Amino acid sequence: MTIEMTVIEGGDEDFADTVEFMIDSVAEALGKPFDPEPFHLKATDADGELAGGLVAHKVQQWLFIKLLGIAEGQRGKGIGRSLLARAEDFARQEGLVGVYLDTFEFQAPRFYKGLGYTECGRLPAIAGAPQRIWFAKTFEAVPADGAAGS
Structure with a gap:
């Protein structure tokens, strides 16, 4: 069998959607459909x-935070912490098992560790490429009757 591979310069959204469909259809056949649902939070100042x-989405019972950004003049005021806390509240209300995200070593790994996130993966720093670090926070399971365990 001969397979030809072609680089698609600049990308192609229809092609990407087709590949995603191939992946999603297998997951759905296994009873684990992806069906990501977006969740976005916007923080505005008094003006x-x-x-x-x-920017996040629900997928496979997790909330994946893709982007968390704070305007330069607004940093250090607790906005990032508040956005993350609100996202965690949303995830709990939705019955999700936890939150996961990634950051680079030069961004915010200490921030996430300080908020109870645990490192769960890391790409090494090689040839000037910075480390990319994945973090997760899982929620304590709550029994179906809603009572917290002892």
Whole structure:
């Protein structure tokens, strides 16, 4: 069998959607459909200006935070912490098992560790490429009757 491979310069959204469909259809056949649901949080200041935001989606009973950004003049005011706390509240309300995200070594690994996130993966720093670090926070399981365990 001969297979030809072609680089698609600049990308192709239809092609990406087709590949995603191939992956999703297998997961769905296994009873684990991806069906990501977006969750976005927008933080604005008293003047209505964008102070920060969080872009995430629910998938496979997790909330994946893809982006968490704070405007330069707004950093250090607790906005990132508040956005993350609100996202965690949302995940708990939705019955998700936890939150996961990634960051680079020069960004915010100490921030996430300080908020109870545990490192769960890391790409090494090689040839000037910075380490990329994955973090997760899982939620304590709550029994079906809603009572917390002892």
